[in-house]
Amino acid sequence: MRELFIRGISGLFYVGLILGSVYYDRLIFTLVILIFSGLAMVEFQRLVDHKSYMPIALVILLVYNFYQSKINTPDLFYPLLSVFMAHVFLLYWLYSNKVIALGYLSRTLLTLFYIGLGCFFIIALAGNADQFQPKNIILFFVLIWINNTFAYLVGKKLGKNPLFSRVSPKKTWEGFVGGLIFTLITAFVFQYFYANQSTIHYLIIALITSVLATLGDLIQSQFKRYAQVKDSGSLIPGHGGFFDRMDSAIFVAPWFYLLLNFKEYVS
Numbered sequence: 001m002r003e004l005f006i007r008g009i010s011g012l013f014y015v016g017l018i019l020g021s022v023y024y025d026r027l028i029f030t031l032v033i034l035i036f037s038g039l040a041m042v043e044f045q046r047l048v049d050h051k052s053y054m055p056i057a058l059v060i061l062l063v064y065n066f067y068q069s070k071i072n073t074p075d076l077f078y079p080l081l082s083v084f085m086a087h088v089f090l091l092y093w094l095y096s097n098k099v100i101a102l103g104y105l106s107r108t109l110l111t112l113f114y115i116g117l118g119c120f121f122i123i124a125l126a127g128n129a130d131q132f133q134p135k136n137i138i139l140f141f142v143l144i145w146i147n148n149t150f151a152y153l154v155g156k157k158l159g160k161n162p163l164f165s166r167v168s169p170k171k172t173w174e175g176f177v178g179g180l181i182f183t184l185i186t187a188f189v190f191q192y193f194y195a196n197q198s199t200i201h202y203l204i205i206a207l208i209t210s211v212l213a214t215l216g217d218l219i220q221s222q223f224k225r226y227a228q229v230k231d232s233g234s235l236i237p238g239h240g241g242f243f244d245r246m247d248s249a250i251f252v253a254p255w256f257y258l259l260l261n262f263k264e265y266v267s
Helices: 002-024 026-047 054-067 073-095 104-124 134-158 173-193 199-227 242-260 262-266
Strands: 162-164 168-172
Touching (some): 002 026, 026 054, 026 104, 026 199, 026 242, 054 104, 073 104, 073 242, 104 242, 134 168, 134 199, 162 173, 162 199, 168 199, 173 199
């Protein structure tokens, strides 16, 4: 009970910082996510026994140019492609039983493409200086938080069948289904207040978000097993580090961005 209380308090503080910054000012939101992202990248590099400031510097440069409206949606095709290539590798690593050795170059590229660009697309979801879209950020984070929260609660209460025991023994199919159901309900309610898209559109986004959030969490667990640690850090009581807290968001953000801007890339 005490663990759940501590987890809840620190989680609410984290949520408050993000939502508060979104409503207050776009620059503050960008800085908050950038700080969280930098900490997540440092924690990730610690997990894979790597140290390079180049990925962090490149992400800061990319965020600055995007914030100044020097980079538009069509210009982000190749960053998106780079992230998706990293995701294909990570999914292969997750589902294979092979022991993969990560060299200096692969660790640098994973820090940049998997973590760095994943964090960048969280910021990109809010739009650039010419078009701030806080609704996208709210939908993105609320869907992920609802999914993860109810997957945890339902799994803790009803979980019996392991989802992926080799990587994360505590995750269950019951928890996954519980998170998915509540995520779909949340998307349905969200559509009621922001009816600029169809119900089906919101439900598809919720479905994809739930699946990808779970995969993002499993991939992060894989890295923790690689490093043989329980948490990526200890800065957030009850949650571990910022990589622990942001793992789902980092993995989902590029796909969420693609779903929202799909017409820009196919027209």
